[in-house]
Amino acid sequence: MKKDIHPGYHEITVTMTDGSTFTTRSTWGKPGATLTLDVDPKSHPAWTGGSQRLVDSGGQVAKFNKRFKNLGLKSS
Numbered sequence: 001m002k003k004d005i006h007p008g009y010h011e012i013t014v015t016m017t018d019g020s021t022f023t024t025r026s027t028w029g030k031p032g033a034t035l036t037l038d039v040d041p042k043s044h045p046a047w048t049g050g051s052q053r054l055v056d057s058g059g060q061v062a063k064f065n066k067r068f069k070n071l072g073l074k075s076s
Contacts, residue, residue: 017043
């Protein structure tokens with residue numbers, strides 16, 4: 001096995017978007033570093049079930065709704 005090729009595995013502090021923190025072990029950064037998250041399970045719509053907004057810039061949604069309007073699907 002080759003020596004000195006593996007990254008260091010040390011403790012870091014992770015700061016969530018709401019300001020809460022926890023300590024974990026990682027190869028990221030240096031020992032004692034703080035990783036500040038921009039997106040986490042407390043704020044991302046994929047985990048929170050937030051409202052989804054669809055932007056129809058090219059008229060594709062309108063085209064789809066027109067094409068399939070008789071299938072009994074609700075259009076919003």
